[in-house]
Amino acid sequence: xxxxxxxxxxxxxxxxxxxxxxxxxxxxxxxxxxxxxxxxxxxxxxxxxxxxxxxxxxxxxxxxxxxxxxxxxxxxxxxxxxxxxxxxxxxxxxxxxxxxxxxxxxxxxxxxxxxxxxxxxxxxxxxxxxxxxxxxxxxxxxxxxxxxxxxxxxxxxxxxxxxxxxxxxxxxxxxxxxxxxxxxxxxxxxxxxxxxxxxxxxxxxxxxxxxxxxxxxxxxxxxxxxxxxxxxxxxxxxxxxxxxxxxxxxxxxxxxxxxxxxxxxxxxxxxxxxxxxxxxxxxxxxxxxxxxxxxxxxxxxxxxxxxxxxxxxxxxxxxxxxxxxx
Amino acid sequence: xxxxxxxxxxxxxxxxxxxxxxxxxxxxxxxxxxxxxxxxxxxxxxxxxxxxxxxxxxxxxxxxxxxxxxxxxxxxxxxxxxxxxxxxxxxxxxxxxxxxxxxxxxxxxxxxxxxxxxxxxxxxxxxxxxxxxxxxxxxxxxxxxxxxxxxxxxxxxxxxxxxxxxxxxxxxxxxxxxxxxxxxxxxxxxxxxxxxxxxxxxxxxxxxxxxxxxxxxxxxxxxxxxxxxxxxxxxxxxxxxxxxxxxxxxxxxxxxxxxxxxxxxxxxxxxxxxxxxxxxxxxxxxxxxxxxxxxxxxxxxxxxxxxxxxxxxxxxxxxxxxxxxx
Numbered sequence: 001x002x003x004x005x006x007x008x009x010x011x012x013x014x015x016x017x018x019x020x021x022x023x024x025x026x027x028x029x030x031x032x033x034x035x036x037x038x039x040x041x042x043x044x045x046x047x048x049x050x051x052x053x054x055x056x057x058x059x060x061x062x063x064x065x066x067x068x069x070x071x072x073x074x075x076x077x078x079x080x081x082x083x084x085x086x087x088x089x090x091x092x093x094x095x096x097x098x099x100x101x102x103x104x105x106x107x108x109x110x111x112x113x114x115x116x117x118x119x120x121x122x123x124x125x126x127x128x129x130x131x132x133x134x135x136x137x138x139x140x141x142x143x144x145x146x147x148x149x150x151x152x153x154x155x156x157x158x159x160x161x162x163x164x165x166x167x168x169x170x171x172x173x174x175x176x177x178x179x180x181x182x183x184x185x186x187x188x189x190x191x192x193x194x195x196x197x198x199x200x201x202x203x204x205x206x207x208x209x210x211x212x213x214x215x216x217x218x219x220x221x222x223x224x225x226x227x228x229x230x231x232x233x234x235x236x237x238x239x240x241x242x243x244x245x246x247x248x249x250x251x252x253x254x255x256x257x258x259x260x261x262x263x264x265x266x267x268x269x270x271x272x273x274x275x276x277x278x279x280x281x282x283x284x285x286x287x288x289x290x291x292x293x294x295x296x297x298x299x300x301x302x303x304x305x306x307x308x309x310x311x312x313x314x315x316x317x318x319x320x321x322x323x324x325x326x
Numbered sequence: 327x328x329x330x331x332x333x334x335x336x337x338x339x340x341x342x343x344x345x346x347x348x349x350x351x352x353x354x355x356x357x358x359x360x361x362x363x364x365x366x367x368x369x370x371x372x373x374x375x376x377x378x379x380x381x382x383x384x385x386x387x388x389x390x391x392x393x394x395x396x397x398x399x400x401x402x403x404x405x406x407x408x409x410x411x412x413x414x415x416x417x418x419x420x421x422x423x424x425x426x427x428x429x430x431x432x433x434x435x436x437x438x439x440x441x442x443x444x445x446x447x448x449x450x451x452x453x454x455x456x457x458x459x460x461x462x463x464x465x466x467x468x469x470x471x472x473x474x475x476x477x478x479x480x481x482x483x484x485x486x487x488x489x490x491x492x493x494x495x496x497x498x499x500x501x502x503x504x505x506x507x508x509x510x511x512x513x514x515x516x517x518x519x520x521x522x523x524x525x526x527x528x529x530x531x532x533x534x535x536x537x538x539x540x541x542x543x544x545x546x547x548x549x550x551x552x553x554x555x556x557x558x559x560x561x562x563x564x565x566x567x568x569x570x571x572x573x574x575x576x577x578x579x580x581x582x583x584x585x586x587x588x589x590x591x592x593x594x595x596x597x598x599x600x601x602x603x604x605x606x607x608x609x610x611x612x613x614x615x616x617x618x619x620x621x622x623x624x625x626x627x628x629x630x631x632x633x634x635x636x637x638x639x640x641x642x643x644x645x646x647x648x649x650x651x652x
Contacts, residue, residue, distance in 0.1 A: 014552075048374065059458060094376060096380040128376060130380050132382060133385055138382070140380055142378055
């Protein structure tokens with residue numbers, strides 16, 4: 001259990017505080033303590049889990065594609081996804097936001113509204129933040145969670161199954177449409193604009209024998225190699241088993257890729273990639289699906305060695321990940 | 327006591343991970359767990375204190391004025407200063423850093439080295455971070471502390487003394503020289519480039535009866551009004567009692583300001599502004615000075631009412647604060 005101590009001092013004068021007041025009015029009880037310099041949390045017993053993520057206009061999003069609420073939601077969910085992968089419940093987040101000097105106030109309030117909606121959806125509150133100004137938008141989110149059994153990327157053993165929650169490739173399908181100058185299909189747009197950090201799924205998996213977990217932010221092509229490297233093992237992935245988002249088949253031919261390859265090379269799905277022991281089999285995924293409302297699909301197997309082999313119908317296929325520095 | 331669980335998984339492939347490896351090599355044991363998605367901390371008993379701060383090239387710093395180590399040090403100390411004002415000890419920080427695509431790798435490693443030096447100086451470690459790319463440098467720091475008696479801005483009562491640690495105006499003296507095209511005096515440059523979050527001082531004050539605390543980041547002109555407003559009181563400040571940094575008298579005449587006015591209108595000093603009960607008097611400041619190696623100076627008094635009166639030799643003087651949105 002966590003007790004968050006209400007601070008909520010009366011705010012002093014100045015434009016920065018006017019902006020905090022406008023944000024507090026939009027957020028209501030999901031941000032009970034804005035305005036103080038520090039957030040106070042009293043944890044008892046569990047392990048504290050912390051992670052930080054920064055998204056930048058131009059690099060990670062373009063305002064024209066999304067509403068300000070959606071930009072805030074995505075930024076928060078991208079960070080909250082790291083809590084999901086740690087098997088943690090969500091305590092809350094701190095949001096540092098920089099906006100252009102000439103940005104209308106409703107954009108900042110909308111963005112923070114989306115941040116607040118996301119953290120409420122994840123079961124937490126906005127614990128604090130920082131506001132500043134810059135030529136383009138920057139949103140830096142630090143999430144705080146608590147875990148009974150905190151999970152990391154490490155812990156795979158040879159023979160463990162590699163599984164993934166939900167479906168992948170939906171966000172890339174939306175990006176493919178936008179970059180081709182088309183409006184994405186509604187399901188693709190939703191996958192990109194309103195991802196959901198798999199907080200409940202991560203806790204279920206941690207409680208049911210998961211040995212290693214991480215979230216899929218850089219695509220299976222980027223993240224399966226990280227999962228394998230963290231445990232010093234190899235992983236074989238069967239691409240025909242990858243759970244492909246329903247919006248992918250319409251977009252994959254446009255870039256001349258098999259739908260499973262398209263999906264595995266997509267980023268920002270925010271599903272959980274998890275190693276489970278060999279004795280965890282398909283029938284064991286049914287209670288997960290009931291509890292979490294999501295598929296849980298085995299896509300591969302860990303073995304001694306190094307590197308990741310992606311195969312489609314038995315043939316090796318090179319799969320790239322998503323790298324912001326590329 | 328806090329136990330930080332070592333994660334430090336072997337890192338996977340990719341340029342982002344190459345950069346994390348270079349940073350880990352520079353930071354050594356002050357960042358034992360880089361590379362995982364979440365930091366894990368196990369607190370026992372005390373209250374967790376969290377704060378976040380973002381600094382942006384152009385808005386908050388210019389690379390030409392400072393070394394990359396100094397830029398990282400300042401960014402970290404600005405955030406750590408909020409822990410000092412909460413009376414907290416430092417557990418650690420998370421650093422999200424965005425750098426230009428063409429920035430040499432040693433700039434990022436230097437900046438993170440300065441972040442690491444600062445958090446080591448404050449008694450904590452680098453718990454995690456995020457790396458991305460953008461046209462200009464962005465450093466977003468989230469600090470985590472623990473407090474036995476967490477302090478906020480609230481709690482002043484009429485008659486309480488308003489005190490400040492150290493001296494103020496030094497950072498502004500450096501800025502005044504730079505903006506006039508001159509090199510700052512060494513003491514002014516040091517005040518700007520290497521501020522020290524008053525972690526030990528904050529803990530001492532919290533343990534010795536402080537009723538309200540905040541750090542002086544926007545200058546006395548900006549922050550005393552916030553301290554007063556948080557408790558719904560007025561504050562009278564006697565400017566001739568303000569502890570002026572030794573570099574101020576040389577710079578104040580250049581902008582035609584009395585040194586105390588110049589100092590009170592300077593920002594980014596990162597001293598602690600504290601309300602202490604009336605029975606705390608000058609002799610009580612001597613043990614503080616011995617314990618913390620800093621002066622502790624009474625500059626004013628809280629009273630019923632609203633607003634802040636700054637007086638110099640009995641005459642009212644308008645004092646501005648520093649506002650990034652101005």
